[in-house]
Amino acid sequence: MARRSLQPIYWDGDAVMIVDQRVLPHKDKVLRCTTPRQVIQAIKKMAIRGAPAVGIAGAMALALGAQSITAADPKTFRRKFVGLCDRVRAARPTGNNLGWAVEAVYSVAVENPDADVPTLQRLIREKSQQILEEDIAINRAIGRWGRQVIPKGARILTYCNAGALATGDYGTALGVIRAAFEADPTVHVTCCETRPFLQGSRLTAYELLHEGIPSTLITDNAAGSLMQQGKIDVVVVGADRIAANGDTANKIGTYTLAALARANGIPFYVAAPRSTIDPTIANGSAIPIEERDPKEVTHFNGRRVAPKEMAAHNPAFDVTPNKLITGIITEVGILKRPYRKNIRQALEQA
Numbered sequence: 001m002a003r004r005s006l007q008p009i010y011w012d013g014d015a016v017m018i019v020d021q022r023v024l025p026h027k028d029k030v031l032r033c034t035t036p037r038q039v040i041q042a043i044k045k046m047a048i049r050g051a052p053a054v055g056i057a058g059a060m061a062l063a064l065g066a067q068s069i070t071a072a073d074p075k076t077f078r079r080k081f082v083g084l085c086d087r088v089r090a091a092r093p094t095g096n097n098l099g100w101a102v103e104a105v106y107s108v109a110v111e112n113p114d115a116d117v118p119t120l121q122r123l124i125r126e127k128s129q130q131i132l133e134e135d136i137a138i139n140r141a142i143g144r145w146g147r148q149v150i151p152k153g154a155r156i157l158t159y160c161n162a163g164a165l166a167t168g169d170y171g172t173a174l175g176v177i178r179a180a181f182e183a184d185p186t187v188h189v190t191c192c193e194t195r196p197f198l199q200g201s202r203l204t205a206y207e208l209l210h211e212g213i214p215s216t217l218i219t220d221n222a223a224g225s226l227m228q229q230g231k232i233d234v235v236v237v238g239a240d241r242i243a244a245n246g247d248t249a250n251k252i253g254t255y256t257l258a259a260l261a262r263a264n265g266i267p268f269y270v271a272a273p274r275s276t277i278d279p280t281i282a283n284g285s286a287i288p289i290e291e292r293d294p295k296e297v298t299h300f301n302g303r304r305v306a307p308k309e310m311a312a313h314n315p316a317f318d319v320t321p322n323k324l325i326t327g328i329i330t331e332v333g334i335l336k337r338p339y340r341k342n343i344r345q346a347l348e349q350a
């Protein structure tokens with residue numbers, strides 16, 4: 001059976017189509033966005049989520065916005081476009097890929113100083129599609145590198161959703177898992193539900209079943225016990241922002257898994273494209289951590305479960321120190337310690 005695309009976002013003429021991940025896996029709903037504001041709202045509300053997918057959405061928001069800037073002269077166009085870039089960049093703070101994509105698209109205007117407005121609009125739209133297509137190729141490269149660290153018949157644990165739905169397609173951590181399964185159908189995947197947004201039980205489970213990969217869903221709380229019982233061989237997760245020293249921001253709860261993996265002698269890998277690396281941040285302490293609506297914690301399926309007087313703290317990410325990371329799987333290879341040096345060299349590669 002041909003693999004149905006799980007691409008979370010795509011162009012349909014002059015509209016950006018976004019698969020609404022808030023209602024997956026039980027409803028298929030696609031948002032038709034014709035303005036950058038609609039895409040920014042989809043990012044903020046997590047209709048589309050996952051650092052690389054958010055970057056791609058940001059690039060497409062800029063292409064939509066460029067089309068709507070009616071300035072006749074390039075100077076006025078650029079001034080208005082800079083304001084739009086700032087609004088798109090601010091949609092979600094932690095993932096590096098959004099800022100990276102905004103800079104990549106804006107560079108089109110900088111690198112074509114003599115282009116007229118229609119040409120700039122065309123080049124920006126083409127850049128947004130290029131970012132999408134390159135992300136998919138990068139994820140397949142991550143998969144090819146990553147399967148080298150997956151032993152035959154491995155019992156893999158993953159967290160949140162770093163799959164096709166979190167990227168242009170194919171995924172990063174799930175890209176490693178897809179590639180490993182393609183080479184060895186005896187692998188097994190345990191995915192954590194990942195409260196409170198349930199990216200694991202709703203999205204990763206959906207992707208694993210879609211690919212026919214043997215898998216089991218667990219609560220986040222059960223991961224440590226499985227590791228303690230010797231039932232997990234390797235952990236592979238995604239990333240949202242990687243500092244210059246390898247400290248990694250990922251979904252809240254990732255640090256806990258990394259500490260448990262280390263306590264049980266289990267390899268812990270991060271899979272991410274180089275566009276997730278932020279070389280301007282020396283270590284993880286400088287990574288901005290998004291605080292989301294406390295209702296994501298106090299409510300479930302729209303109904304309050306905690307007493308209404310109860311305050312809630314809802315950080316969307318945490319930071320895993322590089323000392324707990326066995327390797328960072330990128331499209332140019334598996335980076336090991338010393339991370340600062342090896343990350344710098346990886347970023348210098350074409």
Ligand SMILES: CSC[C@H]1O[C@H](OP(=O)(O)O)[C@H](O)[C@@H]1O
Nearest residue numbers: 049050051162166238239250251
């Ligand atoms: C391929 S990176 C996916 C990354 O993004 C997720 O966060 P969110 O669902 O809040 O966008 C999570 O941290 C994943 O590991």
